[in-house]
Amino acid sequence: MGKIVLKNICKNFGEVKVLENLDLTIEDGTFTVLVGSSGCGKTTLLRIIAGIGPATSGEIYLNDEEISDVAPGRRNIAMVFQNYAIYPNMTVKGNIEFGLKNNHVPKAERERLISEIAESVGLTELLKRKPSALSGGQRQRVALARAMVKKPEVFLMDEPLSNLDAKLRIQMRSELIELHKRLKTTFVYVTHDQVEAMSMADKIVLMEKGVIQQQGSPEEIYRNPSNVFTAQFIGTPAMNILKLPNGCHMGFRPEKALMSETAPYENCAYRTQGQVLTREMLGSETLYKVMVAHVDGSSQPVMVKMTEETIAEDRSVRIAVPEKDLYFFDREEARIRKEEKPGQYEECLRCLREVRT
Amino acid sequence: MTLKSKKEEAGGKKKKGLRSFLSNKLPPYIMVAPAIIFFLLFTVYPIVDMIILSFYEWNVIQPRKWVGLWNYKYLFDIQIDFKIALQNTIVYTVSEVFFLILFALIFSVWLQKDSKVNAVLQRIMFFPHLCAMLAVSVMFSWLMDENGLFNMVLSFFHLPGLRWLNSSSTAMMSVVIVSVWKSIGYQTLILLSALKTIPADIYEAAALDNTGPVRKFFCITIPLLSPQLFFMLITITMSSFKVFDSVRMLTKGGPGKSTVVLVYYIWSYAQSNLKYGVAAAAGVVLLVILLILTFFYFRILDKKVHYQ
Incomplete structure (x- = not known):
């Protein structure tokens, strides 16, 4: 069990309000990823859950029990830090054992736990080494082992992969996913990397300026963004957002746009013409930057991602997006969904049609 | 060719x-x-x-x-004043090392938090280090006078006054107090700067590991300060073995021979008794002691020091 409920959390650093009246429920056993740009308050939130950076006001519940005033060491929560925070003066074994000793676990039990955990993260050979004699990946494992050995109800991870090289990061990513499946405990993971968030999470909590912008499964966040921020934060390259004459915004994902030199695309809701500015060959797909004639008469660059790579730079092209792949946002950048606000939705569609005719 | x-x-x-x-x-x-x-x-x-x-x-x-080894025989066999000087030097050095490291640790942990008061206190504490030993000694000989400020404070609390520098039982303690007072700011500053380099997340990890304050201090803070503590141990030992000016100014080795230390002994044998051979022999003994101590420190303690 490891369900976390945050109610009305506020956090101020002096005059600066980082979090204001934040509510969040993290379900037991989920892999929840807090994602957002630097300074959005995600690490602050994690530290509040851990108890090492207490909230200015608000309540935290772990399994329906309030833990707002419980010391970090008594919350049954373990944390993996961005810089690992391994005790440099202790051996690998000493690091893993330290918390157990503090909790007066008998020696025989300690030995059993350490060998079990060391085995599971592949540290058995390194138990006598000092951290200075370990590589980045090995240190990461020590930090993990130290967290795991306490058998906590919740694992908190603060960008644990950001100090690893790209290859190792991908490997550790899948190891963490496996670990979560094996332990079936609640994981709360902080990252600024949307790819990491998409690939690991059961649930993504997207934050900006201390406010939760949207929360949901990776698919939901990708397919059904609630606002311009979410739409542009998730997905690479970011969603193209174009302003409509009525002040609303229209968006489409680069991978959903159709582009060719000849096809008329008559059944598509959005159609325009443009000129290819640059072409980036990424292997399986190609990224085009295209300057398009915009609905208000100006021209604006958009990104188009395609699996074909036949179109050369400087060529004139037609670009189109079917209605199902178009997203509309109001003047406050909130999503206009067809089922919620059919009137506004139709108006936006009409704007597009008028321009075409 | x-x-x-x-x-x-x-x-x-x-x-x-x-x-x-x-x-x-x-x-x-x-x-x-x-x-x-x-x-x-x-x-x-x-x-x-x-x-x-x-x-x-x-x-x-x-x-x-x-005269061959006669000077050494004079030091160790014929006269006892060298042994007294050696004994006094050891007492002085051990007290200096112990109290300086202890107080420097206490003050640095105390002043660790960034606040305006602490910033002012740090500067005030460092101030004695800037003063000349001569001036400090003159000041303390006033303070430690039998009618001086220290005894006035004691009598205010209805405690019996001490004879400080004038009694053989308190003279060495008084000299130690003066030099600890003078160097404590400098030593505190060394530890304070080291304390600030310990990453905060290590303490946070310790908090999550349910570490009590005492265990945190002895299992994390002290080991992470060990390079600086080791440096302090060596430099304080060296400077204490060579102490001269405070003794010369405050007590002139007295009362009796209660504060005669090695360098003072060497100086008085050379300057007052004109026995340069004996003074040189004592100098050689001092040199050998310092060499042995340094060797011992590096050989035994270096393994215990944790370099990051």
Whole structure:
């Protein structure tokens, strides 16, 4: 069990309000990823859950029990830090054992736990080494082992992969996913990397300026963004957002746009013409930057991602997006969904049609 | 090739060798020469001369007279004042090391938090280090006078006054108090700067590991400060073994011989008794003690020091 409920959390650093009246429920056993740009308050939130950076006001519940005033060491929560925070003066074994000793676990039990955990993260050979004699990946494992050995109800991870090289990061990513499946405990993971968030999470909590912008499964966040921020934060390259004459915004994902030199695309809701500015060959797909004639008469660059790579730079092209792949946002950048606000939705569609005719 | 041309070539090679020596190999030696000359002249030569002198009897006026190991016999066998000086020096050094490290640790942990009060306190604490020992000694001889401020404070609390520098039982303690007061700010500053380099997340990890404050201090703070503590141990030991000016100013080795320390002993034998041979022998003993101590520290304790 490891369900976390945050109610009305506020956090101020002096005059600066980082979090204001934040509510969040993290379900037991989920892999929840807090994602957002630097300074959005995600690490602050994690530290509040851990108890090492207490909230200015608000309540935290772990399994329906309030833990707002419980010391970090008594919350049954373990944390993996961005810089690992391994005790440099202790051996690998000493690091893993330290918390157990503090909790007066008998020696025989300690030995059993350490060998079990060391085995599971592949540290058995390194138990006598000092951290200075370990590589980045090995240190990461020590930090993990130290967290795991306490058998906590919740694992908190603060960008644990950001100090690893790209290859190792991908490997550790899948190891963490496996670990979560094996332990079936609640994981709360902080990252600024949307790819990491998409690939690991059961649930993504997207934050900006201390406010939760949207929360949901990776698919939901990708397919059904609630606002311009979410739409542009998730997905690479970011969603193209174009302003409509009525002040609303229209968006489409680069991978959903159709582009060719000849096809008329008559059944598509959005159609325009443009000129290819640059072409980036990424292997399986190609990224085009295209300057398009915009609905208000100006021209604006958009990104188009395609699996074909036949179109050369400087060529004139037609670009189109079917209605199902178009997203509309109001003047406050909130999503206009067809089922919620059919009137506004139709108006936006009409704007597009008028321009075409 | 003719013989002549071979000779010429050999000559050319020699010339080339000489030129390369002059242009490549010599300049570095010229660069370090002033330092080396100073070192040889003012460090190596006096040490060697002191060792040689310790086997002679000499009073500056008459020529040196070979006496073999008699000077050493004089130190350890004939007179007891050298043993007293050695004993006093050890007491002084142990007290200095103990109290300085203890108080520096306490003050640095206390002043660790960034606040305006602490910033002011740090500067105030460092101030005595800037004062000359001479001035400090004069000030403390007033404060420690039998009618001085210290006794006034004691009598205010209805406590009996002390004779501080004038009693053989309190004189050494008084000298230690003065020098601890003078250097505590400097030592605190060293530890304080080291404390600030310990990453905050290590303490946070310790908090999550349910670490109590005492265990946190002894299992994390002290080991992470060990390089600085080791440095302090060595420098305080060295400077304490060589203490002179405070003793000279405050007590002149008295009352009786209660505050005679090694360097004061050497100085008084050379300057007052004109027994340069005995003084040199004592100097050699001091040198050997310092060498042994340094060796011991590095050999035994270096393994316990954790370098990040």
